[in-house]
Amino acid sequence: MSVTSGKTGPSLTREILSHLGLANKTAAWGTLGTLRTFLSFSVDKDVQKLLRAIAGQGVDRSTIVDVLTNRSREQRQLISRAFQERTQQDLLQSLQAALSGHLERTVVALLQPAARFDAQELRRALQDSGSAEYVAMEILATRTPPQLQECLAVYKHDFQVEAEEDIKSKTSGILRDLLLALAKGARESYCGIIDYNLAEQDVQALERAEGPSTKGTWVLIFTQRNPEHLVRVFRQYQRYMGHELEKTVRNRFHGNAQALLSLASVIRNTPLYFADKLHRALQETEPNYQVLMRILISRSETDLLSIRAEFKKKFGKSLYSSLQDAVKGDCQSALLALCRAEDI
Template sequence: MLGHTGASTHTGAPPGCDDTHLTPSTSGEAGCTMSVTSGKTGLSLTQEILSHLGLAKKTAAWGTLGTLRTFLSFSVDKDVQRLLRAIAGQGVDRAAIADVLTNRSREQRQLISRAFQERTQQDLLQSLQAALSGNFERIVVALLRPAAHFDAQELRTALKDSGSAEDVVVEILATRTPPQLQECLAVYKHDFQVEAEEDIKSETSGTLQNLFLALAKGGRESCSEIIDYNLTEQDVQALKQAEGPGTEGTWVLILTQRNPEHLVRVFDQYQRCTGRELEHTVRNRFHGDAQMALLSLASVIRNTALYFADKLHQALQGTEPNYKVLMRILISRSETDLLSIRAEFKKKFGKSLYSSLQDAVKGDCRPALLALCRAEDL
């Protein structure tokens, strides 16, 4: 029986395409523990980020490539006073509000909110909402809400939306670290008095439901220094054989339980064995929302930064940008991997994300979005 217990280390080439059978493996916590540092000198910012792209797509690099850092000269009292002046005058000083909120980490913004409450006996979020409107109000709300609360609200809206929900649900369930996901689901239960799993069951069905439930469990295996070529071959053969009715569970099991590094090897080996990309089989094998969700998940697994770059590019198309998507991604990734997303954006589309935002975004939320993006990539 081939499982994932006591996997041996292999240093040679992977075996050929032999017929094997799938045995579910023991799941562990997702994510790798690794820091990304650079000893390179004389590189431009874009070159340095591009040199990290192989790592940036993994949980290993989360938290190392953000555009927004902890503000070193942070003074909570000065920030509270500045925000008070911004909303207490004859005209609201949107520039001051944006400058404070987009130059502080999320943790620092929470400290500002608590201090504002203590000093004024007023809720900062409610005070700003009363003074603002439109997209600028929405981005301020998103910046001030704790990450788990923002994710929980986005997840709830997506599941209850009468339209297609799979894109947002996959984004949140598949790209958050295990602790982030656990906190999001706890907030979901507290705020809406229902488990997210129950809403998934009531709002979805079939393969899509099984996929979402598996992602919500957060049971993806940890990244490992050990390369198990036997397990890679086992998973490839299992996916090749999972073509008939009733075999959808195999796809869900493998794509939601295995760690990303292993799955990239599975994707590559699958293409070598079949002559086609795994995504091609997904398009032929699945339909509708389940197909779209699985394709999104495959994109996350292959390269998380590129997945977000594609989403941002799509949100910038058309006569009116999708501000909701722009805000959610720029805010949620600003302290994790937005630098690598910017690099992937420039690499694929030949134009920087900053310039694309400048050209497409209008209105008073524009400076805030540009501040989160931070800089031009030459």
């Protein structure tokens, strides 16, 4: 293999990787998730491990947790299909029969395709008006367009209704408008070019948009502009107005402000948004296992390392230690395994 002597840095790395057939793997290696593709993966060995863990004398929970929390979502799906082919049994049903409580729910979430898990969480949230704002906003605002598209397709298939219809019937006001707009998946993608004129126009539009009749301006800008652009809009707005945009939201929307404030916090700093949600879930009298499980699983392959860093920075204690102190029972080992490590 010859390498041009003038090449350095990323270009040299790309050339070497291309010769090795690994050029398309760099994005996966660069993830800020805690869970990576297991390099020594053997689907047959994992099937045998899980079969012994279920069928032996006494359920071997530690083996089940060890296998499922050390494989990527894609690898877990391969295990599930292979288990069905080799044993004529459904792995998910077999594990549900063997386990119970919070650990059972965590294992079910780990084994489900991401789109199905998101669809079920979205459905649950829309049926429970108390959590619609937080869970529906979380899912619709933080998934990539392809993930969102797949989630909504599964939602329609599994529940025989469009998610948009449930949003219309179960929510109201600006929350409904935001969720419906987000569900269309029309947010612009970041192209790497800064549009200073558009940022200026958006700041002026938000400044002028007063009263209920102008909420459409807020909804359009918050749900269609890409996050990188919106962060610039937020900063520019503060420079011009002398205060954060969130203050204006509270003053203009009063009791309806929370939905916009939640979306603004997602846009400003997504890992911090999730760190806050995890902290609140851990502060409840009984930890909110559903929230802990959903966030740790859904972010484990994307940005959980960033979430851990924001958690430690804001609350002065690591997420790992916080989980150790608050979570009890068999579920603790699974959640700690997803969190992965202590932050010193």
